[in-house]
Amino acid sequence: MNNAAPAPVRTRGRPRGNPPTRESIVSAARSLFLERGYRRTTLRAVAGAAGVDPALIAYHFGSKKGLFADVMQFQCARALTVDDVLDGDRAALAERLIDAVTDLWEDADFRRLTIQGDEAAEVIREYLERELLTRLVEFLGGGDATARATAVVTILGGLIYTRYLNPLPTPAALTPSEVRRILAPPLRAALAPSSYRGSHQNLAERLPGRLRPSVASAVVPD
Known part of the structure; x- marks a missing residue:
């Protein structure tokens, strides 16, 4: 009888580990909004800073305005x-x-x-x-x-x-x-x-x- 643990099943999609979260995206966006301002900050730049695909930002926040709203709400709630x-x-x-x-x-x-x-x-x-x-x-x-x-x-x-x-x-x-x-x-x-x-x-x-x-x-x- 083989009691060895089964090998993990490889699945398609994002690699396992610490996946990017809404919080990490908001944190990256907050830094860029503070540094560059709203108009000069692009979703592509935020995605690069957060290490995510830009599509993930659109999925979570809908738009740059939606992302900025989350950043502001985070700042309001913190203060x-x-x-x-x-x-x-x-x-x-x-x-x-x-x-x-x-x-x-x-x-x-x-x-x-x-x-x-x-x-x-x-x-x-x-x-x-x-x-x-x-x-x-x-x-x-x-x-x-x-x-x-x-x-x-x-x-x-x-x-x-x-x-x-x-x-x-x-x-x-x-x-x-x-x-x-x-x-x-x-x-x-x-x-x-x-x-x-x-x-x-x-x-x-x-x-x-x-x-x-x-x-x-x-x-x-x-």
Whole structure:
């Protein structure tokens, strides 16, 4: 009786070992986007850096835009962990949300990726909607959770747009502590179910006069 182990069966396709993964492609793409920018980075260059066939990138990500979206989402998730923001004293949630946004832009790599134009802005919007808005609705609970979470994300979206993506002089000049002092009250009002309906209509009035012309229109929901 032959007890020897059977010889491994040779199969067609990619050699066995450590096959390239989505993570390795995203890592290679991230380095190239940071080095060359979005427009000068080609899928062929990413494939070469990751050691994969370009067709594999198309299979996983669909297009360069899809690949860039994954890179941006990776960078967002690395710099802004929603679980960490929601964990802790609920009374200080407004301040943690503001700090999460301002800290996100302290990440040098994230700042370099956000200057890639409309592609970056679209990914950030999708990340806020998918990750933060959805998680906030679950976290807040109650019949008005969606409205409250929407008000919060609208305020933070206004901060992101007027301070970072399309900076206006006054918001861009504020220090992080000033941003916290100015936006914490309307955020707390949006987060509080008992005061939501009254404060929802007066978020602009809670902002100092010097900010109302530039930020109020961006942060107050329709």
